[in-house]
Amino acid sequence: HTARFTLDPAFAVSPVDGRIFGSFVEHLGRCVYQGIYEPGHASADEAGLRTDVLDLVRELGVTAIRYPGGNFVSGYKWEDSVGPREDRPRRLDLAWKSTESNQFGLSEFIDFVRKVGGTPMMAVNLGTRGVAEAIELQEYANHPGGTALSDLRAEHGDAAPFDIRLWCLGNEMDGPWQTGHKTAEEYGRLAAETARAMRQIDPDVELVACGSSSQGMATFAAWESTVLEHSYDLVDHISLHAYYYPTDGDRDSFLASAVDTESFIENVVATCDHVGARLKSKKRINLSFDEWNVWYQDGSGPTLSDEGRGADWAEAPRLLEDNYSVTDAVVVGSLLIALLRHADRVKVACQAQLVNVIAPIATVPDGPAWRQTIFYPFAQASKYGRGTVLDVRPQSPTHETKRFGTVDLLHATAVRDEETGAVSVFAVNRSQDQALPLEVALAGLDLTEVVEHSVLADADPDARNTADQPDRVTPHAGAGTTLVDGTLRATLEPLSWNLIRLG
Numbered sequence: 001h002t003a004r005f006t007l008d009p010a011f012a013v014s015p016v017d018g019r020i021f022g023s024f025v026e027h028l029g030r031c032v033y034q035g036i037y038e039p040g041h042a043s044a045d046e047a048g049l050r051t052d053v054l055d056l057v058r059e060l061g062v063t064a065i066r067y068p069g070g071n072f073v074s075g076y077k078w079e080d081s082v083g084p085r086e087d088r089p090r091r092l093d094l095a096w097k098s099t100e101s102n103q104f105g106l107s108e109f110i111d112f113v114r115k116v117g118g119t120p121m122m123a124v125n126l127g128t129r130g131v132a133e134a135i136e137l138q139e140y141a142n143h144p145g146g147t148a149l150s151d152l153r154a155e156h157g158d159a160a161p162f163d164i165r166l167w168c169l170g171n172e173m174d175g176p177w178q179t180g181h182k183t184a185e186e187y188g189r190l191a192a193e194t195a196r197a198m199r200q201i202d203p204d205v206e207l208v209a210c211g212s213s214s215q216g217m218a219t220f221a222a223w224e225s226t227v228l229e230h231s232y233d234l235v236d237h238i239s240l241h242a243y244y245y246p247t248d249g250d251r252d253s254f255l256a257s258a259v260d261t262e263s264f265i266e267n268v269v270a271t272c273d274h275v276g277a278r279l280k281s282k283k284r285i286n287l288s289f290d291e292w293n294v295w296y297q298d299g300s301g302p303t304l305s306d307e308g309r310g311a312d313w314a315e316a317p318r319l320l321e322d323n324y325s326v327t328d329a330v331v332v333g334s335l336l337i338a339l340l341r342h343a344d345r346v347k348v349a350c351q352a353q354l355v356n357v358i359a360p361i362a363t364v365p366d367g368p369a370w371r372q373t374i375f376y377p378f379a380q381a382s383k384y385g386r387g388t389v390l391d392v393r394p395q396s397p398t399h400e401t402k403r404f405g406t407v408d409l410l411h412a413t414a415v416r417d418e419e420t421g422a423v424s425v426f427a428v429n430r431s432q433d434q435a436l437p438l439e440v441a442l443a444g445l446d447l448t449e450v451v452e453h454s455v456l457a458d459a460d461p462d463a464r465n466t467a468d469q470p471d472r473v474t475p476h477a478g479a480g481t482t483l484v485d486g487t488l489r490a491t492l493e494p495l496s497w498n499l500i501r502l503g
């Protein structure tokens with residue numbers, strides 16, 4: 001009952017686009033306020049950013065950061081969020097039934113992104129707004145100067161353009177919950193015309209059209225097809241969103257969530273390429289998996305606190321503050337493996353979200369910031385998952401799951417650093433009670449030692465970190481891992497995430 005695969009650099013999937021280790025900052029709950037921004041906090045810098053959070057974001061290794069939503073963006077008036085703070089209006093946020101103070105806005109976001117060494121991924125509002133407001137925002141953000149809006153930015157204290165290269169054309173426009181929800185025809189036309197206008201300002205911007213909010217949407221695939229028929233030549237990526245949580249306590253199916261992620265990716269690729277074929281186009285549309293995570297959407301999982309939706313227009317209420325377990329972290333690791341395995345088409349991905357709201361980082365107002373369990377697989381994948389993904393085709397023992405049928409116990413990928421030749425193997429054992437022996441044959445790889453085997457697993461699969469016990473769950477060293485005569489041998493603990501580094 002050993003799982004096996006072969007690694008050979010002659011069989012590679014694709015170089016990794018570092019932007020797949022992206023994240024997401026939405027004006028939702030305490031992601032911005034009391035999350036990344038808390039002016040009165042002991043660690044706050046001159047801009048009101050919590051430096052303890054900045055440190056954790058850097059450690060997490062986040063690249064592209066999507067902003068300002070999410071559902072929030074479909075009511076967003078960017079003009080409210082710039083200029084002197086005392087003049088910024090307070091507005092109703094229809095998406096989260098909150099009050100938005102606009103004390104944190106576009107300039108503050110760019111400052112944040114620069115301080116963490118990330119790339120901004122800005123969404124425009126195609127819910128309540130359209131082409132005009134999108135190009136006005138683009139002019140304000142990116143034009144060097146000499147026009148009303150670019151000079152206004154300079155007057156607001158930002159002489160240098162923000163140089164935002166990556167833009168989302170709205171958010172989840174297929175979802176009936178979205179303010180300004182549209183049919184695929186309506187959205188496809190609007191996305192195309194917005195893209196055309198944005199390219200009139202700058203032909204080189206990278207644009208993401210909205211795909212489906214999940215593979216389960218009734219309009220899935222037909223939506224992508226129609227949207228791309230209108231916008232194929234004008235956009236670069238189509239978005240995917242997916243959240244997972246266990247239903248009816250079915251942990252085996254939950255641990256196999258990435259089966260859905262991989263089929264979702266493959267179905268979107270097929271749909272994109274089908275439209276490309278019909279249009280006789282050589283161009284390929286890439287995928288932006290710009291919302292993914294574990295999220296107990298039915299409220300069944302432990303939360304640090306959740307005041308519930310409809311909190312009567314409160315300011316920065318505690319919303320969606322899921323408290324993640326070891327099991328959740330193993331699923332997050334498996335979702336990262338799914339993204340890496342499809343690095344040939346997935347060029348951007350954002351874990352949703354970054355701080356407090358379904359997030360790897362949590363904060364206590366006036367208190368410390370700490371790492372949830374899901375922090376660790378993300379940080380390790382971002383740090384060691386750079387290079388070229390090798391084609392991993394495991395032969396693995398299987399088990400039966402209610403939701404996905406027969407599923408491999410092993411889920412794995414491997415990334416080779418082209419400069420050093422070092423290889424990182426990322427592997428999940430989906431079995432709740434069986435250790436899984438792993439054998440990897442190394443062909444054409446000059447590797448001689450196991451540099452590290454790091455494991456996230458626990459005797460209690462529900463173990464979690466909290467503000468009081470922030471280090472209850474941390475990675476530990478794996479035992480007995482060897483590399484002899486070109487064969488790596490390891491034992492993967494039950495229900496575990498593993499990073500094995502070979503040098």
Ligand code: AHR
Pocket residue numbers: 026028069070071072171172213291352353
């Ligand atoms: O990330 C939370 C929400 O999930 C986002 O606002 C929305 O886009 C999605 O439905």
